[in-house]
Amino acid sequence: MGPAVHAFLLSLLLGISVCGRPTYTSRIVGGQDAVKGHWPWQVSLRMGQTHICGGSLITEQWILTAAHCLTTTWTIFTYTVWLGSIYADYSSEGLQYYVSKVIIHPNFHETTADIALLKLYSPVPFTSVTLPICLPTIKEHLTIPASCWVTGWGETKKMKGTDFYSTLQAAEVPVINHKACDRLYNPVGIYLPGSEPVIKEDMICAGNTNSMKDSCKGDSGGPLSCLIDNVWIQIGLVSWGIGCGQTLPGVYTSVIYYQKWINATISRAEVLHPKNLNLSDFLLPTVLLSLPLLGPSWT
Template structure:
């Protein structure tokens, strides 16, 4: 498969506990319908044994966006009536009234009784977004027609303030649903998947993307972007949803560090996943959604050295900090984001193609 810029979706992996010290920052957020409160970024769960499948209620801010009844993108709940997602999930050719939002979803083919479905009132794309692949400002706020009540499986994530930094090497988790093989959907009941990836510094990521460039399809990483993944190829899976959350834990709560945006090819070396940094748009989000609280916290871990991660030589002595991490056997092959799964009536959305590059990680234990 030739290199081509594409919007990203999501892959599979297991969790690793990120016990970073910070001041407690779990903001109490009010449910406008019930008057109750819930902590942002805190699932109502206990100990979880890590696995490729997530557990029900483990990621209560994960949202499913449907178009014409088919899953097309992920999104993240930030307030009773507001979501964050990627702007490219709403191409101009797609009428807003044909989208539907499902919250509290876990197994898409086995919906639970407490699943909540909502329609969209409006979509606010950031003014800098241009509807081009790889555009800066690939972030959008989605206002629901009605607010949702918080439950055990429906809770918001915390939002980082503009000053919050997620250091190099910090392990975060991306979640969502998606295909497991070329044109092959997740097996029924389509259980929510999770993948852990380390943050890669933007300079290192630019260096990686500068290797073997395609002059007809240049890759530009803007300052509102961040990378997560691995320099080595052949360890990833092309599956999942654009617009989904990259969740990073600091202290006692999870923050929305990034929104899945784009990538290049599938399984290609030197092409980690690219996200929009939520912190870069914290002030814009606060302006549009005044009720959200921004968490101003600091991760206690020191950034990981990325010396040797991107080198102009091919010497095996230039090893990166993550080179010893090995994938699970049977990592998945690239999928064609322009074609729906067999038997699906989902339209082809060229400007909202839903593939993503991510690493299949080893097993870990995760403690919430």
């Protein structure tokens, strides 16, 4: 047992926050297989046993994902969350949890407010392979690094005849200036001062089109994780894009922008339902809106 594992266990015993502090910290090349335990907050959102989207563990009982991943055509107990494994397929290393509550942002429409929270039916025990990622704090101004990491099981250029990659992939992607990204998506906007921007204030752009490092279909809802002051913080979640790793960067819902909503929603839900929900709650879906799975996210 190495010193990092000892420090992790001590943090748990002392009640010190362990979010964003994985036990394993070896760096990996973007676009390659992830290392077990390096991204312990990464989850696979499933419909039955089929991977549909990514997500992130943000507390012992809450998952953050994209709103467009969810649909009202299925009842709540159809959704499951898979975590603790770098494999999308069944593995004895992973843990499966049922979803008891789905909360979609009330302003969600197409790519706007593309964010949702899932409450798990039972809490997740924190281990070296299942840890939450830290979220930005409202009171502190974050200095976003030049590049962050996107992780997921989504499609890659190397794939042929399969929907998703079986092993978790990780890619380091540059974070792109908001105005610069809007100019890429809306090149004529500079000549039309009154036109609506394509990249709204609740969005973040990231991706390296030169090296084809980008998120893609199947990565939706997964985290854009940044190492800030030696702590991993989620600043965005995969939302939409045009193509994958081609001429335009990927677009992410800004977790920074929605931090107040996340905090308020979780606090309100815990007050209303301080204990686990019963079976009758399971049979009453709380999904508010829907789009076809993955909707128009990648074209």
